[in-house]
Amino acid sequence: MKTSFGKWAVCASLLCAGVAFADEKEADDCLRSKIWSGYDEGWAVRTATTTTLKAEEHRVYLVTLYEGNEYKISVCGDKNIANVDVVLHNANGDELKRDESTDREPIIIYTPSETDTYYVAVYAAQLAEGKSESGVAMAVTYR
Secondary structure, eight states: OOOOOOOOHHHHHHTTTTTOOOOHHHHHHHHHHHHHHTTTTEEEEEEEEEEEEEETOOOEEEEEEEETOOOOEEEEOOEEEEEEEEEOOOOOOOOEEEEOOSSSSSSEEEOOOOOOHHHHEEEEEOOEEEEEEEEEEEEEOOO
């Protein structure tokens, strides 16, 4: 017997069953809005990226920060995440700065005392109830 599955069978088995998909575009749109509004305050983009994170998963980004510049590290998570954290580490792995918020749009500001390699860690601290992954966007801006 041959079985045929139409688009509604796929919807019923995946989408209608409450499977949550990460929305990197939602996170990126949020971040782009922050970047654009920052231009009025003299901020310029150093780097920007998006990713998908599962519960308690993290991504680490390597970035060179220059002495004398002020840096703002901004993160936006999609509706699937309840709390995303961002932490800045020096080249030795020592924690320099951590956001203290419990939301999906953390920001930290840091002015390095020396030019060096730093690590930005973005951590999915808590997903929204029933969600399995989240779209997350991160930018480093400077002035």
